[in-house]
Amino acid sequence: DAGVIQSPRHEVTEMGQEVTLRCKPISGHNSLFWYRQTMMRGLELLIYFNNNVPIDDSGMPEDRFSAKMPNASFSTLKIQPSEPRDSAVYFCASSLTLLKQYFGPGTRLTVT
Amino acid sequence: GENVEQHPSTLSVQEGDSAVIKCTYSDSASNYFPWYKQELGKRPQLIIDIRSNVGEKKDQRIAVTLNKTAKHFSLHITETQPEDSAVYFCAASIRGGATNKLIFGTGTLLAVQP
Numbered sequence: 001d002a003g004v005i006q007s008p009r010h011e012v013t014e015m016g017q018e019v020t021l022r023c024k025p026i027s028g029h030n031s032l033f034w035y036r037q038t039m040m041r042g043l044e045l046l047i048y049f050n051n052n053v054p055i056d057d058s059g060m061p062e063d064r065f066s067a068k069m070p071n072a073s074f075s076t077l078k079i080q081p082s083e084p085r086d087s088a089v090y091f092c093a094s095s096l097t098l099l100k101q102y103f104g105p106g107t108r109l110t111v112t
Numbered sequence: 113g114e115n116v117e118q119h120p121s122t123l124s125v126q127e128g129d130s131a132v133i134k135c136t137y138s139d140s141a142s143n144y145f146p147w148y149k150q151e152l153g154k155r156p157q158l159i160i161d162i163r164s165n166v167g168e169k170k171d172q173r174i175a176v177t178l179n180k181t182a183k184h185f186s187l188h189i190t191e192t193q194p195e196d197s198a199v200y201f202c203a204a205s206i207r208g209g210a211t212n213k214l215i216f217g218t219g220t221l222l223a224v225q226p
Contacts, residue, residue, distance in 0.1 A: 042217075043219075045214070045216075048213060056213060091155065098212050099212055100146065100158065100161065101158070101214065106155055
């Protein structure tokens with residue numbers, strides 16, 4: 001049984017470029033979460049969706065970040081333009097109950 | 113705002129000893145408390161969770177206790193093994209509008225010395 005799938009696993013880009021991270025939740029799960037993890041700030045919730053609808057985006061750091069969930073099996077997190085301080089590991093997680101969350105393998109983003 | 117405090121930030125124990133990690137939450141409406149284990153370079157993995165209507169839950173060498181009055185909950189690992197070495201995160205549910213989300217603690221780096 002497939003878990004949460006994220007792509008790419010690693011992304012290196014130059015400052016100013018657009019970055020798109022992708023996530024496929026566990027089949028049947030109706031909630032999806034985007035987290036950012038850094039040494040300084042720990043694990044931060046950026047945004048979450050319930051039944052494909054954004055519920056809480058209060059963690060999105062600024063307008064350069066946007067997220068979409070066009071259907072139940074796919075979500076994207078976009079950063080445009082990217083900055084070096086966006087370097088982090090970005091995790092996607094999915095849940096059936098909004099509480100018991102299962103994490104994907106993460107995308108390690110490096111912005112130079 | 114709501115937060116979850118976690119202590120200690122690092123913990124070193126000898127193999128076979130017990131390890132205890134403690135968390136405190138601020139939202140009295142929190143009703144779900146999971147613990148995640150994250151090995152180096154890997155994803156956080158749910159290892160045990162507890163709901164507010166239960167005071168203690170065990171799963172083999174791992175147990176979680178909850179004190180709702182004091183708003184504390186703890187992870188207990190007995191007979192530690194080197195493979196228990198990882199970062200452990202606690203979390204508490206926070207009610208936001210009509211739905212819930214999790215607020216994570218800052219993590220505890222557990223090192224089990226062989």
